[in-house]
Amino acid sequence: MRRGLSLIPPSTLLRPFESKTPQCYCVCTIPATEKVPPPDESTVRETLVSFSNDWKRALDFFNWVERSAAFRHTTDTFNLMLDILGKFFEFDLCWHLIHRMNASPSSPPTHATFRVIFNRYAAAHAVSDSLAAFHRLHDFNLKDPTSFSLLVDALCDHKHVVEAQDFVFSDHNVVSLDSVGKTKIHNMLLRGWFKLGWWSRCYEFWEDMDAKGVTKDLHSYSIYMDILCKGGKPWKAVKLFKEVKSKGFKLDVVVYNIVIRAIGVSQGVDFAIRVFREMKEMGISPTVVTYNTLIRLLCDCYRHKEALALLRSMHKDGCHPTAVSYHCFFASMEKPKQILDMFDDMMESGVRPSMDTYVMLLRKFGRWGFLRPVFMVWNRMQQLGCSPDAAAYNVLIDALVDKGLIDMARKYDEEMLAKGLSPKPRKELGTKLLGGEFVDE
16 A cells, blocks of 8 residues: 555545654545545644645645545635645635635634735735735625734734834724724734834834823733843843833733743843742743743753753643744754754654754754755654745755755755745756846855
8 A cells, every 4th residue: 555645636535644743644545445434624634734835735635525535624624725825825716715615604704714814915925915805805794803903913923014004094994993902903013013123113103102092001011021122122121021010910921921031131041030930929820932931041051951851840830842942952952963862852752843843953954064964854854744845945955055966956956846836046056046147156
């Protein structure tokens, strides 16, 4: 029996394969007379995720599982397929699926559906299309303050803050917001300026909120504390934290996560640990973000043993390590064997690497000139059924080019093109920019 993720021919059925990772479906050639029960939604979702960097395969599977495996798609599985299509700018197909959803009582489009659409348009820098999509929501009875805030959030999240602010304060904006809604929208815009790193504009906008009489809530202060910390003024973030406490706000773990980072940067990790203990004494339960913040601070000081002990103790507070937890170690470790051992520990702990994990390790080993661990990571990624994205391919190809393995690099370059991914122009491989010039090295 031949197993492997591939396009689904009519003569095949899907069968789950055994793995320590979440269950996915693989293609198995089996007798046509053998009946396979319809997959559950979790399995369909995991399989779609495994195809997230190959939209044609994902769509073939999406249609096949409904047509031939008697699976009824839900709004959630439609939304996941929309997200994959949007990632590759297949927006005409997205709208085709949305109209399919609208015709089905079991999977109508919801606010979550258009959150995906707004996010993918914004990520593609298609601001006018995202605005047009918002105005089409009349057809789905979803043109309301919730959709308005989702659109603004998507634009800000992808650094289209100028356009988002123009839209919010435009005379053509007919969405009416109450006091809480206005605060929420202003918080989104403030966070947008933060993501852009326009610190002076952040400070101005913070003052403008007072001038306009916009009520600042705890989330507003959390964002601004983060701005001060990341903007190179962590001591001011600590000062603002004390002001927040004096105002009588009911503090939460988000505020503490930020101040732990701020104090750790400005005064050292030992002071951050004291604040962590203070938070727990107040009855505020830490989250995985709290632990990851402390682990990063310890790793930045090369205190890996203490960081590892903290990682092992997370479960006492009901937290579990994530890929980001391990990224803190990978970023600061300086020996390939040490990193690979930590990577094995990650897998044995049941933490599934993200694509960012693979790219981080491929890039690090590639820069060091170690191809053996590069291919160890690449093979592990494929064994786990993860389809590499453009960043992963480009890092691998760069490592091969640096080692003079041009033929092998060209093979992966061609493989990228076949999947519809965009390789970097490289003089060594004979690829050129659109203007016909070779890329400068």
